[in-house]
Amino acid sequence: MFTSIKTPRVYDQVIEQIKSKIKSGEIKKGDKLPSEREMAELLSVSRTSVREAIKALEVIGLIESRQGAGNYIRTNFNNSLFEPLSVMFMLQESSLEEMYDLRKTLELECARLAAENIKDAEIEHLSAILDRMYESLTEEQSLELDIKFHYVIAKASRNVLLINILEVISQLMDEFIKTSRMQILHEGKNREKLLSTHENIVKALKLNDKEKVSEAMYEHFDLIWKAYGY
Amino acid sequence: MFTSIKTPRVYDQVIEQIKSKIKSGEIKKGDKLPSEREMAELLSVSRTSVREAIKALEVIGLIESRQGAGNYIRTNFNNSLFEPLSVMFMLQESSLEEMYDLRKTLELECARLAAENIKDAEIEHLSAILDRMYESLTEEQSLELDIKFHYVIAKASRNVLLINILEVISQLMDEFIKTSRMQILHEGKNREKLLSTHENIVKALKLNDKEKVSEAMYEHFDLIWKAYGY
Structure with a gap:
């Protein structure tokens, strides 16, 4: 032939x-x-x-x-990963659980690295965001602050590659989870628990304690998954 | 304006x-x-x-x-991630350490998931690959078997998204590390240690012990990093 x-x-x-x-x-x-x-x-x-x-x-x-x-x-490459990853995700009919698992893994590593590398100014920034979360009146506002909080931690990891991939995965996941569902986290009892896990993360980062930061982040993800009804 | x-x-x-x-x-x-x-x-x-x-x-x-x-x-999307990721890696002047760290994180998670999901046939496959690694006469052959070994574990995680991203990162890392450097791992004392860490991974997978698998994989990456002279 x-x-x-x-x-x-x-x-x-x-x-x-x-x-x-x-x-x-x-x-x-x-x-x-x-x-x-x-x-x-x-x-x-x-x-x-x-x-x-x-x-x-x-x-x-x-x-x-x-x-x-x-x-x-370009100087910012998130798009270049986002497009192919999102199409791949759709074509492979990946489950939200797969995406959640990947995100959790990357956030845990970011948190561990952040425990070593975070600067005082960044910890202050996190505390300020947390204060505003306590005061926030709408779920929308609270959600926005939440995203900022995690971004500050990711950046403190100092691993640009990790930050970029995490950003893409987070963006992708947020696109697939309806906003209404994400807001569940910012209501009633979940809101209290959410604030306390964030509080624990900041405390552990202040101590530069890798294991504690990792544990606090793990608890945080556990809460999210349960709140989403899994 | x-x-x-x-x-x-x-x-x-x-x-x-x-x-x-x-x-x-x-x-x-x-x-x-x-x-x-x-x-x-x-x-x-x-x-x-x-x-x-x-x-x-x-x-x-x-x-x-x-x-x-x-x-x-297409039915296979590794390319769609590889191109933008490799260019991003080059433009951002990411360090090999950043890439290694990301890869380690993903492989550890794959190993943990594999501990839960691996089937007997896959464990047998790993044992067979390991036997051939013991017998392999050239560094080249040993390296090839090594890559296969890790791929079987990644697949046993059952998280397609994780597998895809890990594959791209591994491919990218292998492109940046010169083959001569990778072969260091397959020579003399390193070779012995490498075989024993692989052996430990298979043993822990057999027991479906998440923590042990994770530890063995961690040791494995520690060995790699030291062998590369970091």
């Missing part, structure tokens, strides 16, 4: 060239790319192929095309 | 339509998409816009374009 011969696509080669320049450090985040015309000349390919490559890199969130100003390498 | 008005791009709208059909379950993995001409008619857009959208989805690894046979939704 003959099998069809796969000709390498020109736009794929353009993408490879851009990627190898990133790998070598020649192109950095925030950099402006040469114009499409210039790139076509430099690479000896058609402008159409360059445009196709740029469009694809725009879709994966690597390049930002500013109208009239040219193409730039 | 005036700010430029952002017109939604047509190909972005095509991508959104495909994504929403995936979300609703109308399009499933392995499915063939309508031809570019048909899609252009259905969506009332130009064929160029459809082609741009398809190309972009091909780059992120969601669609596979088979020459002469049309466009299909």
Whole structure:
């Protein structure tokens, strides 16, 4: 049997060239790319192929095309992970439990690393958020503060890769859990328990106690899962 | 000041339509998409816009374009995560330590879940791989078996999302660590220690003991990190 011969696509080669320049450090985040015309000349390919490559890199969130100003390498890459991960999640019919499990794992590790690396100013920031959570009058406001709280901890882990992936998973999970369901956590008895687990996390972080932070975060996730009715 | 008005791009709208059909379950993995001409008619857009959208989805690894046979939704999505993650890793100048830490976290969780979910046949498979590792004559062969060993454990976690992300991170890490460095693990004293940590993992899995599995996997990663000279 003959099998069809796969000709390498020109736009794929353009993408490879851009990627190898990133790998070598020649192109950095925030950099402006040469114009499409210039790139076509430099690479000896058609402008159409360059445009196709740029469009694809725009879709994966690597390049930002500013109208009239040219193409730039993005400085924030959450989109580039979010798109494929969310589609993958949908196509594989992953369960919310799988996602919850992954998120819990990543948040626990962030919390452990944060216990070592967190600065006083960040602990103060967490305390301030917590105070506002106690005072918050609407579930909506409380939920927003909750997200901020976890983000401060994630950032204190100092592992950019971990932070990025956690952010994408959290965003994805929040998209799949209806807001109404998330608000359950911010009502009545759950609200009290939620505030106390957050309080425990801050206390343990203050002590730089890895194990205690880990335990407090674990309790927190346990509460969430039960509140959601699992 | 005036700010430029952002017109939604047509190909972005095509991508959104495909994504929403995936979300609703109308399009499933392995499915063939309508031809570019048909899609252009259905969506009332130009064929160029459809082609741009398809190309972009091909780059992120969601669609596979088979020459002469049309466009299909992929059944395997590792590529769709690998590309953006690897570029993100390069652009953010993440350290190998960050990656190692993420991988360790995910492998530990896989091992814990595997302790609960692993089947006898899988344990036998692990034992067989381990036997072959003892017998292996080259570092190359040993390394290959090692990768298989970890893959069987990851699969036994039954969390597809976790497996996918771990696979991408492992692949990425292996690309950044030179093979010569990985082989250090499979030489002399390290080889003995490596075999014994693998042995401990299998034993703990047999007992379905979450904590023991977790400990054995932790030891394993500790060994790797030290062998790499950190």
